[in-house]
Amino acid sequence: MPKVRKSALASHRRRLKARGIVRLEVRVGKDDAALVRGVVAALTDPHRGAEARVVLRRHFSAPPAGSLKALLAAAPLDDVNLARERDLPRDFESWPS
DSSP: OOHHHHHHHHHHHHHHHHTTOOOOOOOOOGGGHHHHHHHHHHHHOTTTHHHHHHHHHHHHSOOOOOOHHHHHHHSOOTTOOOOOOOOOOOOSTTSOO
């Protein structure tokens, strides 16, 4: 590739990086190509982008890494009885040896 062409490509990529755009290469099956193009089109559309991100994050993002305390707080414990009977002291002398 000629030097002028390389510098033009480098400037183009620098401008994209400054705008926060990342270049990706994706390999998908022939049947899924139109679907992936549709997802990309929805993400780049100013009117549909926010809604598309919400849907994609809800279905495909990894669960947020949190603490054990946050995990327990989010657990559905409505029907779980967490009360315990009082544990009285045991008589150790009467235990068999």
